[in-house]
Amino acid sequence: MYKVLTIAGSDSGGGAGIQADLKTFQELDVFGMSAITAVTAQNTLGVQGVYPMSVEAVTQQIQSIGTDMGADAIKTGMLFSAEIIRAVAAGIEQFGWKHVVVDPVMIAKGGASLLQQEAVEALKEELLPLATVVTPNIPEAEVLTKMKIETMADRQRAAKRLHSMGVTYVVIKGGHDVLDEATDLLYDGTSFFYYTSPKIATKNTHGTGCTFAAAIAAQLAKGQSVQEAVQVAKAFIQAAITDELQIGAGHGPTNHWAYQKSLKQVLR
Numbered sequence: 001m002y003k004v005l006t007i008a009g010s011d012s013g014g015g016a017g018i019q020a021d022l023k024t025f026q027e028l029d030v031f032g033m034s035a036i037t038a039v040t041a042q043n044t045l046g047v048q049g050v051y052p053m054s055v056e057a058v059t060q061q062i063q064s065i066g067t068d069m070g071a072d073a074i075k076t077g078m079l080f081s082a083e084i085i086r087a088v089a090a091g092i093e094q095f096g097w098k099h100v101v102v103d104p105v106m107i108a109k110g111g112a113s114l115l116q117q118e119a120v121e122a123l124k125e126e127l128l129p130l131a132t133v134v135t136p137n138i139p140e141a142e143v144l145t146k147m148k149i150e151t152m153a154d155r156q157r158a159a160k161r162l163h164s165m166g167v168t169y170v171v172i173k174g175g176h177d178v179l180d181e182a183t184d185l186l187y188d189g190t191s192f193f194y195y196t197s198p199k200i201a202t203k204n205t206h207g208t209g210c211t212f213a214a215a216i217a218a219q220l221a222k223g224q225s226v227q228e229a230v231q232v233a234k235a236f237i238q239a240a241i242t243d244e245l246q247i248g249a250g251h252g253p254t255n256h257w258a259y260q261k262s263l264k265q266v267l268r
């Protein structure tokens with residue numbers, strides 16, 4: 001049984017954060033574990049409250065996993081503060097964890113801040129050098145690289161800049177594209193790879209980034225290459241957005257059952 005640890009925030013609405021990660025792990029047949037960095041009060045209309053955990057609580061959760069259960073891959077999401085980022089980086093180094101997927105969560109779709117501004121430098125300096133893969137969306141890539149990203153050429157330049165910060169693989173996600181296609185760009189330090197799907201017109205995309213990064217971590221834990229893992233993650237999120245749920249009055253969650261359901265239909 002492959003084991004994956006998510007270090008992220010809790011989303012009471014169940015669409016993003018720890019909840020999205022654990023659902024994704026379950027659907028991709030890996031054993032999910034969690035270290036919670038913050039509790040958020042959230043629904044499809046937005047974020048009503050953010051309650052960070054103490055550094056001690058985050059550290060202890062990581063110690064509890066690392067000293068007993070171990071992990072074949074790690075996924076980080078909302079980390080909130082520089083102190084929590086340092087504690088997470090220390091844990092990853094202490095246990096020598098490989099296959100580290102860093103989703104540099106900064107701002108929720110509704111605009112609420114999930115990472116303090118002063119923590120961006122800590123994320124770049126302490127966590128990115130430990131990351132196998134970093135998965136920013138376009139606004140996050142702009143903050144990390146301090147450059148404006150409009151064209152695919154800009155995206156390629158940003159990917160190179162992120163790679164130079166010590167990450168092995170960079171994925172700049174295309175959900176914020178204003179085109180009718182969503183193209184995720186993968187850079188391995190030498191070549192670019194493109195993962196393109198039709199852009200689905202829906203407001204129910206809450207938690208897409210978390211789900212996508214969690215799927216990459218699950219597949220890495222099972223021994224897939226980063227290219228293969230991104231391909232599965234793209235198919236997983238495409239199914240989850242296409243086979244819509246209608247929950248809540250705002251930006252609803254994606255459907256974590258959809259990928260398994262689509263595989264069963266193919267087998268039938």
Ligand SMILES: Nc1ncnc2c1ncn2[C@@H]1O[C@H](COP(=O)(O)OP(=O)(O)O)[C@@H](O)[C@H]1O
Pocket residue numbers: 136137138173174175176182183184197198199200201202205207208209210212234237238241
């Ligand atoms: N409307 C959409 N149609 C198809 N794919 C989408 C859509 N929105 C997001 N995605 C995909 O979901 C994943 C997460 O992308 P993105 O929305 O950019 O991240 P985030 O949730 O971090 O802002 C990517 O694989 C992206 O291509």
Ligand SMILES: Cc1ncc(COP(=O)(O)OP(=O)(O)O)c(N)n1
Pocket residue numbers: 008009010011016017018040077078105107108109110114205206207208209210211
């Ligand atoms: C607790 C928590 N973590 C992360 C996010 C952001 O998730 P993301 O997948 O980027 O989805 P949107 O917020 O963009 O819908 C979150 N909202 N809450």
